[in-house]
Amino acid sequence: MPERPPGKAPIKVVLADDEWLVRSGFKLLLDVEDDIEVVGEATTGAEAVEQVRTTRPDVVLMDIRMPKMDGIEATGEIARTVGLNQVRVLILTTYETDAYVFAALEAGASGFLLKDAGPSELLHAIRVIAAGEALIAPRITRRLIAQFTAARTTVRTNEDRLAVLTQREREVLALVGQGLSNDEIGTELLLSPATARTHVSRAMGKLGARDRAQLVVIAYQTGLVKP
Numbered sequence: 383m384p385e386r387p388p389g390k391a392p393i394k395v396v397l398a399d400d401e402w403l404v405r406s407g408f409k410l411l412l413d414v415e416d417d418i419e420v421v422g423e424a425t426t427g428a429e430a431v432e433q434v435r436t437t438r439p440d441v442v443l444m445d446i447r448m449p450k451m452d453g454i455e456a457t458g459e460i461a462r463t464v465g466l467n468q469v470r471v472l473i474l475t476t477y478e479t480d481a482y483v484f485a486a487l488e489a490g491a492s493g494f495l496l497k498d499a500g501p502s503e504l505l506h507a508i509r510v511i512a513a514g515e516a517l518i519a520p521r522i523t524r525r526l527i528a529q530f531t532a533a534r535t536t537v538r539t540n541e542d543r544l545a546v547l548t549q550r551e552r553e554v555l556a557l558v559g560q561g562l563s564n565d566e567i568g569t570e571l572l573l574s575p576a577t578a579r580t581h582v583s584r585a586m587g588k589l590g591a592r593d594r595a596q597l598v599v600i601a602y603q604t605g606l607v608k609p
Contacts, residue, residue, distance in 0.1 A: 392419040393512040396437060398430035398453065399445040399474065404497075408443060411501050418508060427451030431459045434469055440512045442471045444491070446482050454486050461490025461592060470511045470593070484599070492595050515563075515594065543604050546588040552606065554581040558594060559601025 395418060397405045405423055412418045422433035428451045434442060442460070446453040457471045473486045473494035486494065495507045544552055550571075557567045567578040582594065591597045601607040 390417075392417050393441060393508060394419055394421045394437065394439040395508060396420075396422040396424065396430065396433045396439045396442045398424040398427070398433070398442060398448065398456065400425045400448045401445075404445070408504070411504065412508075415505065418505070425449075427453055427456030427459075430456045431463075434460050434466060435463065438466070439469060441508050442469060443474055443508075444471050445474050446486065454482060454489050457486055457491050458489035467592075470514075472507060472511050487595050487599050490592055490596075492593050543589075543600070544606065547585060551581050551585045551588070554578065555585050555589075555597060555601050556606050558582060558585075558597045559607035561598070 395412060397408050397420060399405050399408075405425075409420050409423070412420050421437040421439055424430035424433045425448070427448050430442060430444060430448075430453075431451070433439075444453040444457060448456075451459075453473060457473070460466050460469055460471060470492040471486075471490065473491045474497050475482065475494050476497050492511050493507070495504065499507070544555075547555065553571060554567055557570055562570065564575045564578045564582065567573070567582070568575045571578070573581075582597070585591070586593070586597060589597070589600055591600060
């Protein structure tokens with residue numbers, strides 16, 4: 383994704399990880415980017431919430447395993463806080479902590495990235511999240527969501543929860559659940575990207591979804607997309 387146009391405010395980022403070396407490495411990488419600014423650091427989930435309330439960042443790089451309050455709890459706290467609607471949480475995880483990803487998405491995370499991702503992938507992820515695209519690594523995310531949703535019982539039936547959607551919005555939701563972008567949805571359904579984006583926005587509003595990642599969760603929870 384291209385950098386922000388000249389004159390546009392940089393993407394503000396908070397780093398939340400209890401390992402100093404990890405935070406330092408991320409900060410060194412981000413500090414040299416003209417369109418990204420690190421505005422805060424935290425070693426616990428509680429500190430992360432406080433930093434977010436104070437600095438109002440665009441993106442939080444959130445580790446899952448932290449003392450006092452873990453990354454999932456902190457993500458939920460941020461998502462529930464009035465006035466922090468525009469803050470996007472990017473969960474940092476390892477293969478050992480993948481079981482927590484679905485819970486993090488339910489809590490309000492906008493996506494996740496494996497900790498062993500390369501520098502270019504991290505920078506791309508931050509820019510995508512800040513631009514509102516929300517979901518990172520869709521192939522991996524789809525597999526994880528499918529795996530952990532399969533073991534859960536949906537409280538409401540497909541028809542009950544999706545009754546507010548038009549048939550076209552259901553089709554769009556199913557494709558969002560499969561990880562397709564607006565451009566790809568438009569191609570699949572013979573719609574313009576702008577029209578596809580409108581359908582996505584309407585589905586989000588009707589279902590009370592915080593962002594695109596939440597739509598993916600709902601698509602699996604309701605059985606619209608099968609594991």
